[in-house]
Amino acid sequence: MKNRLKVLRAEKDWTQADLADALDVSRQTINAIEKGKFDPSLPLAFKAARLFNLPIEKIFDDEYEA
C-alpha cells in the first residue's frame, strides 16, 4: 500500500526518527512502511492520521485489487 508519509514528514521537516518518536514506533518501522515493505496496523494508521490531522485515506492509498 502506498502512502504519503515521506511528503508529510518533509512538510514538517521531520526525520524518520522524529516521526518514529511521535508515533511510538522504531525508526526502522517508519522506514519499512515508507518503502512499502509492509502496511501499518490499523491503530498505527489512526495514530498517524491524528498526528497529521488528516483522514487515513489521505495518508494511505489502498488501490484495490479484485
Added chain:
Amino acid sequence: MKNRLKVLRAEKDWTQADLADALDVSRQTINAIEKGKFDPSLPLAFKAARLFNLPIEKIFDDEYEA
C-alpha cells in the same frame, strides 16, 4: 478498537457470514473483530470502508490512549 460493523450489517440485513464473504475473510474473523478481540489489518479496513461506502473513521473508532 470499537467498530460499527454490527450496525452496518443490520442495516443491510446481513449475517456475519454474509459480511465475511463480501470481505473475503472467515466468519470467525468478522466475529472476532465485532467482539473487539483484535483489530483488522489496514487493507481489510479499507475493504470494509469501500463495501459500506464510508470513510474508515466512520466504521472503526480508535479512542486514543496516551
Added chain:
DNA sequence: ATATAAAGTAAATAACACTTTACTTTTTGT
C-alpha cells in the same frame, strides 16, 4: 574532503491478524 546526520537494509525475534475445525449458546421462525 571529511565528519556527521539521515536513510536504507538485513537477520532474528516477538506480537498479532487470520485461518480451519469444531463445538456451544443464543436467536428466530413456525
Added chain:
DNA sequence: ACAAAAAGTAAAGTGTTATTTACTTTATAT
C-alpha cells in the same frame, strides 16, 4: 416447544506487522 440459523468461543497453526541490533549507503554542512 422445537428446529434451524446465527452468533459466540476455543485451540492450533500460518503469515504478516513490528521490534531490536547492527551495519552500510546517501545526503548535508562546514
